[in-house]
Amino acid sequence: MSYVPNTAADQEAMLAAIGVASIGDLFGDVPKRLRYPEFSLPAPLSEMEVLAELREMSEQNADLDHYLCFLGAGAYNHFLPSVVDQVISRSEFYTAYTPYQPEISQGTLQTIFEYQSMICALTGMDVANASHYDGATALAEAVIMAFNVSRQRKTRVVLSPDVHPEYREVVRTYTQGMGLTIVGDGDPANDVTTLQRLVDEDTCCVVVQNPSFFGHLSAPAVMQALADAAHDVKALFVVVADPISLGLFKPPGDYGADVVLGEGQPLGNALNFGGPYLGYFACRQDHVRRMSGRLVGETVDSRGQRGYVMTLVAREQHIRRERATSNICTNQALNALAAGVYLAAMGRQGLRQVAELSYHKAHYAAQRIAELPGFELADSAPFFKEFAVRCPLPVQTLNRELLEGWGIVGGFDLGRFYPHREGQMLLCVTEMNAKEEIDYLVEALAEIAAEWEGQEEGSDD
Amino acid sequence: MKVDPNCRYTRSHEWIRVEGDEGVTGITDYAQGELSDIVYVELPEPGDSFEKGQMYATVESVKAASDCYLPVGGEILAINEALEDAPELVNNDPYGEAWFARIQIADPAELDDLMDAAAYQAFCEAEGGH
Numbered sequence: 001m002s003y004v005p006n007t008a009a010d011q012e013a014m015l016a017a018i019g020v021a022s023i024g025d026l027f028g029d030v031p032k033r034l035r036y037p038e039f040s041l042p043a044p045l046s047e048m049e050v051l052a053e054l055r056e057m058s059e060q061n062a063d064l065d066h067y068l069c070f071l072g073a074g075a076y077n078h079f080l081p082s083v084v085d086q087v088i089s090r091s092e093f094y095t096a097y098t099p100y101q102p103e104i105s106q107g108t109l110q111t112i113f114e115y116q117s118m119i120c121a122l123t124g125m126d127v128a129n130a131s132h133y134d135g136a137t138a139l140a141e142a143v144i145m146a147f148n149v150s151r152q153r154k155t156r157v158v159l160s161p162d163v164h165p166e167y168r169e170v171v172r173t174y175t176q177g178m179g180l181t182i183v184g185d186g187d188p189a190n191d192v193t194t195l196q197r198l199v200d201e202d203t204c205c206v207v208v209q210n211p212s213f214f215g216h217l218s219a220p221a222v223m224q225a226l227a228d229a230a231h232d233v234k235a236l237f238v239v240v241a242d243p244i245s246l247g248l249f250k251p252p253g254d255y256g257a258d259v260v261l262g263e264g265q266p267l268g269n270a271l272n273f274g275g276p277y278l279g280y281f282a283c284r285q286d287h288v289r290r291m292s293g294r295l296v297g298e299t300v301d302s303r304g305q306r307g308y309v310m311t312l313v314a315r316e317q318h319i320r321r322e323r324a325t326s327n328i329c330t331n332q333a334l335n336a337l338a339a340g341v342y343l344a345a346m347g348r349q350g351l352r353q354v355a356e357l358s359y360h361k362a363h364y365a366a367q368r369i370a371e372l373p374g375f376e377l378a379d380s381a382p383f384f385k386e387f388a389v390r391c392p393l394p395v396q397t398l399n400r401e402l403l404e405g406w407g408i409v410g411g412f413d414l415g416r417f418y419p420h421r422e423g424q425m426l427l428c429v430t431e432m433n434a435k436e437e438i439d440y441l442v443e444a445l446a447e448i449a450a451e452w453e454g455q456e457e458g459s460d461d
Numbered sequence: 462m463k464v465d466p467n468c469r470y471t472r473s474h475e476w477i478r479v480e481g482d483e484g485v486t487g488i489t490d491y492a493q494g495e496l497s498d499i500v501y502v503e504l505p506e507p508g509d510s511f512e513k514g515q516m517y518a519t520v521e522s523v524k525a526a527s528d529c530y531l532p533v534g535g536e537i538l539a540i541n542e543a544l545e546d547a548p549e550l551v552n553n554d555p556y557g558e559a560w561f562a563r564i565q566i567a568d569p570a571e572l573d574d575l576m577d578a579a580a581y582q583a584f585c586e587a588e589g590g591h
Contacts, residue, residue: 151505
């Protein structure tokens with residue numbers, strides 16, 4: 001049975017309207033052998049059989065209900081309080097977020113406003129938008145915003161090599177053809193001091209990540225020095241930050257950031273399969289008109305009662321067309337709602353506790369792993385919840401052994417993006433990793449390494 | 462709809478009042494009426510140079526954000542900083558208090574392409590004006 005919705009008469013009328021005799025003629029330019037390929041599909045199944053088959057397929061996934069996870073590198077396994085799903089599953093929230101007269105959805109607007117307010121409190125910024133697709137696209141929007149703040153006259157972007165490598169790729173993709181020159185991330189040795197020397201009069205922004213992709217924390221004073229260098233040439237200082245880290249450490253607004261953004265997934269959003277996530281984005285009041293994305297404001301109605309409105313929409317695509325601040329003015333409403341519910345549920349104290357637990361457990365894990373023969377910490381810098389470990393065997397091999405032999409999702413293979421860090425694994429520990437799990441990981445690493453060494457010696461004979 | 466007899470006009474509803482080899486610019490009464498309540502005016506910086514017809518300012522109203530084009534080429538000598546805090550001046554006094562910029566006119570011959578007040582009035586009426 002075919003699901004083509006138009007009738008033979010409809011088709012006749014359409015063909016007559018465009019002056020084509022038959023459907024065959026319409027697709028005449030497509031080679032015949034490609035027109036109706038034969039599909040070799042299995043026989044149809046009943047609903048019950050389909051469900052059974054799909055279940056069987058889904059059970060082949062290594063999910064975190066059945067595996068331990070020490071992988072981070074941009075997506076983080078933090079605890080999801082039940083209240084998050086409970087609230088976001090309400091039908092008022094779960095359906096379309098942006099009716100074309102948004103003000104009739106006061107509840108939706110209020111949740112967005114509260115999300116924005118909490119992001120501001122977390123980052124030390126004045127205004128936050130209602131989110132971007134993910135951390136990477138939020139960074140790309142920040143770079144474009146900085147370019148626009150310079151009235152498109154400053155074309156240099158100083159980008160730290162310690163920013164997530166995929167974020168840096170997305171920045172390059174987004175800014176193609178805009179005439180920007182991106183410097184700084186080509187040399188992995190560049191740090192806050194050397195980046196400072198790359199800042200010149202033509203620089204529109206300086207981008208760093210704190211904690212860095214490698215988990216390192218930079219001291220506020222060090223960051224402030226780079227911020228000052230940026231501000232001396234009227235460039236924006238853009239900071240990518242893990243929002244959980246801001247529960248414990250100083251908000252970037254305290255050390256000179258003009259824009260703070262990052263991946264919002266750790267705030268109440270499940271890992272899923274890498275998405276959908278949300279990018280949080282906040283900046284200083286001065287730049288609010290250059291900021292892309294949805295923005296909800298609090299106001300009063302004609303009777304003096306509190307109400308919420310979509311504000312500054314004149315910057316957006318449906319009004320400004322090609323001159324809009326961005327060609328993407330949508331937001332990740334449901335994910336942002338989850339982040340908002342999470343922040344409200346955790347509160348200042350709860351978030352701090354999550355960050356502290358992650359910090360202490362990560363440091364316990366790092367210390368234990370560093371004691372293992374063959375393993376050592378790759379860096380001595382202070383870190384938050386991630387750290388790089390130099391391994392005695394190829395990271396790919398180690399990860400396969402961990403997954404298949406021990407039920408552990410291992411760390412990120414840093415050699416993939418940083419050739420000078422070949423053989424290093426970026427491990428992540430959060431409040432979700434019990435001490436027993438960490439000890440089990442240490443035991444697994446020790447055994448796999450010992451076995452590897454045995455094999456190596458064996459092959460030498 | 463008001464026009465100022467001392468100004469010259471563009472088809473995109475900007476005006477310029479010539480004072481020696483300098484000019485003062487803004488948007489017309491017709492333009493502010495079409496835009497309705499103006500909430501923000503973004504102006505260039507003194508020292509910036511623009512060619513005739515280049516976008517040099519943006520006016521944001523509750524309805525839309527619109528670009529404004531410089532009637533003749535030149536360098537920005539001064540901008541009206543009062544508009545930053547009081548964008549509503551554009552609605553109240555488009556030819557007076559709500560001037561946008563003072564410019565050094567690069568080529569006075571470019572003024573010849575602009576309409577005088579009578580021609581501009583006729584142009585707006587033909588556009589379905591008020």
